[in-house]
Amino acid sequence: MVRTVLTDKLPAHTKGLKYMGMTMTQKILAAHAGLDKVEAGQLVLVNLDLVLGNDITSPVAIKAFNQMGKESVFDKEKVTMVMDHFAPNKDIKAAQQCMMCRDFCGAQDITNFYDVGQMGIEHALLPEKGLVVSGDAVIGADSHTCTYGALGAFSTGVGSTDMACGMAIGKAWFKVPPALRFELKGKLNKYVSGKDVILHIIGMIGVDGALYKSMEFVGEGLHSLSMADRLCMANMAIEAGAKNGIFAVDDITKEYVKAHSDREPVVYEADADAEYEKTYVIDLSEIKHTVAFPHLPENTHTTDEIDEIRIQQVVIGSCTNGRLEDLKAAAEIMQGKKVAKGVRCIVIPATQKIYLEAMEAGYLKTFIECGAVVSTPTCGPCLGGHMGILAENERAVATTNRNFIDRMGHTTSEIYLASPEVAAASAVMGRIAAPEEVL
């Protein structure tokens, strides 16, 4: 039997050499591996604060968990399952998958099991429930688990077998990533939001521009970004191939964490001499409304350079842009107007809490009065599951995160990724439009 050796403090070839400082990500990984120091490329076994799965990935993980011969999960408070992808159950098979998760969580007495009625889209739900705080190390069997980097946590998507391993022993193996630094300055213009920033960045560096790396967001420009903006940006780090996206913790983060969790955040700052492969300086005031054309998130264009592109559907929701701030932005643009003839506009609040707050604030009334439909929380159409599948040759503007072939339906359909502001304006105009065109 080969035994793993992951306790070497430093790789042998570098012993005695002076180390560069660590990035935020490297500091969190070191702390969770019980090491003083790590460097890019080093393999570490990391203690996890939370292990997440959904109704699609958890069944595969549960099967693997059962094969491991473990009787119980490592910590019933630190495993969470959210029934969001094909829930409320879209068909019998989806119903069986949810049942499998429900039975497992029941038998294991899992504290944070979220079924229909309590659930929301996982990456909107977990921060809202206070299950992640700054400094945590989190894995989730869902690629958009990188969302929680917005809170200053190390958080990354893995597969079901890693989830099973996490559930069994509370650990995951990682290769310590090198990092790219994004220094943000200035302030976003009105009707421009975090979605435009992250689409701009993916357009600039490409869908594998951050492959295996951390994307670390710092700088005075952070102050103008709400938590919703940051969660949206960290969410799409995976669309640049990144292992994780992470934001420096500031007062906005601390205030958010305090309002949502009883746990104390731990703040990890990058060392002054931390090594970054590259630093990009981004002036937020120069970011325009950005749209990613089919079939890759890197195919970005700004709305001022787009010819008329007619659309048949608009989706406002998802783990990327289904938060209250997103619905507010869309409602303000659609207020008193009508969804264009021939366009189906589907609005999906990401959690029950957001749903309720949007109702109380009058946003849902606005959407319904202008001819949109409002759905219960679900990932639904984002991954072509249900609640808005596209037919042959149809085009959609979506606030979701991927525009791959077949992602929302037929293989000839097309998805244009955009902000809630652009999606709302497009719903009214029946073509891809900037918010300024309808206001």
Add this chain to the structure above:
Amino acid sequence: MKMTGTVIKYGDNVDTDVIIPARYLNTSDHKELASHCMEDLDTTFASRVKEGDIMVAGWNFGCGSSREHAPIAIKASGISLVIAKSFARIFYRNSINIGLAIVESEAAADAIAEGNVITADLDNGVLHNETTGEDYAVEPFPAFIQTIIENGGLVESIKNGSIQ
């Protein structure tokens, strides 16, 4: 680890939505997943793939979702090895964890053509093209990953206590 197979070749950014479309994620049955593997990119794949065939692709293979159903579908369809210029990171670790052999090589992915027959010797890090006679060197796995593979995947590694 050694295998010989005929090449089926694709381009860059082959994503998990085309490897196994989400509409089939209401099951985790390996055979059923294999029957829909690649169908939105190549409707002929499931019918023409043979046991032992080798898949070759460009940059960022397996980008997108974390669905382990993607490497499972490829493995269950009979593919013995995937050679790509680079792999998306979640797909890479999922493949190791479930025991689908994968190697990165820009030179091999460029030179190898559809229909070539390749013999891969992963222990010695050599890909031999039986059709053209060319050899391509590949990096062996890091020791820790080799440990997982030698133990038969992550599940076995946990089960036998080699990872604790």
